[in-house]
Amino acid sequence: MSSKVPTELKYAKSHEWLRVEGDVATIGITDHAQHELTDVVFVELPTLGRKVAAGEACAVVESVKTASDIYSPVSGEVIEVNALVSNQPDLVNTQPYQGGWFYKIRLSQPEEASKLMGAPEYAQSIGA
Amino acid sequence: MTLKRTPLFAAHQKAGGKLIEFGGWEMPVQYSSIVDEHLAVRKSAGVFDISHMGEVQVRGSKAEAFLNRILTNDIRKLQIGQGQYTLLCNELGGVIDDLYAYRIGEREYFLIINASRIEEDVAWIQTQALTEGDPQHLEVRNMSDAYGAVALQGPRSRDFIHLAFPGASELGAPVANAAALKKNQIAGISTQDYGPLLIACTGYSGEDGFEIIARSECIEGVWNRLLSVGHAFCCQPAGLGARDTLRTEMCYPLYGHELNESTTPIEAGLGVFVSLDKGEFIGRQVLELQKTQGVARRCVAFRMAEKTAPPRPQYPIWLPGGMAAIGQVVSGTQSPSLGCGIGLGYVPVEHAKAGTTIEIEIRGRRWPATIVKKPILSRS
Incomplete structure (x- = not known):
């Protein structure tokens, strides 16, 4: 099963993706990650205004089988969360890069984003 | 530690199974x-592949009396071709394992035990057998490696089990074919392609279904046969x-969760499988006291x-407004x-009534839940 890895995104080793627009980044989990989890039944999002450091656990995604932490790939302040995905957690499975996003963050250290993997590197890391 | 694999390992890979560790086994x-x-x-x-589960053969003229001494249910109720759910307890009534015991001959029994408990069970049963003396009259053999097993579960199982494996039972009361088996009955059916099969009408899903035990080298054939014949019946x-x-929806216990060596069948709500009218058995003293008091x-x-x-x-269970957790999921x-969300957990008996509001602590926050009657999913 080959997973989608959109070229315009950045990727963390822990399978989060990052879409940077100006000083704001949108964060979600990759198609590969949702495949591994399957049956996402619950998403716990960070509170608005929370300041997170890169690598910090700030959300939880739960499948039928397990709970997995979501680590923020970058540092900054949470400025928006996806209320839709809380009500409809299967969006993580059906639209991992669109409707299934988790939260938006105002970057405090934009250079962190450039250290993340590009699509080819991430695709290679998951054997896609 | 290297994980053990069942004879169906290659079949799981081929079917796209996602493999994980379970009780020392690599399973889909x-x-x-x-x-x-x-x-x-x-x-x-x-x-389901249940080949990781263990099989123990107990036979001889003392087999019945021996099993009645080490298991909690009354084995004397079994006619040839019948099985029962039962428990293996220690002297304090703690559960060493929960299992199915089948009578497959006049003096021959077959125990299906949990994968994660094979070593403990076999050691315990063999130690107990030694105290019986004369091995001529009691033979205990761990056949776990020799047999594989699959479980066919679901309301349509009975529509095709006999199409996959036709033939009448060769043990116990006459059974025309596997589809004619009643709950807890077991058939012995000879097949050309899959060798001798034991087919029991039982399961772990709450649905009608069968467990099929075959020699290890034949189990992949059994698996493929069920899937190919079952295809027309939406079997997967x-x-x-x-x-x-x-x-979990049916509230069936899983060893290591609801059951362990310091939990008794009575605490687990399995008192109906503890027979007090059969005389002495290991753990009786504690279990009798718990059953009566x-x-x-x-x-x-x-x-x-x-x-x-x-x-x-492991999530803590609270009472609303409580100052300390009262139990654990x-x-x-x-x-x-x-x-x-559903679950099972242990709470003090005074808070165990259906309808009681409890709280489950999830990552530091408490959420309301209601104690309900078992099974959680009522079958109508």
């Missing part, structure tokens, strides 16, 4: 998805993930009252049938 947790496989079993049929492979959600804690089933993260094992998941 799912093929398509847990929810999909769960619903298939509730609606049509699914096939199902993994341990669905096996767990199915049994009551227990301090009990295994209860609960449903989350709101949309929350699924409850998980032992099994918990999102119920695919009900679409809400």
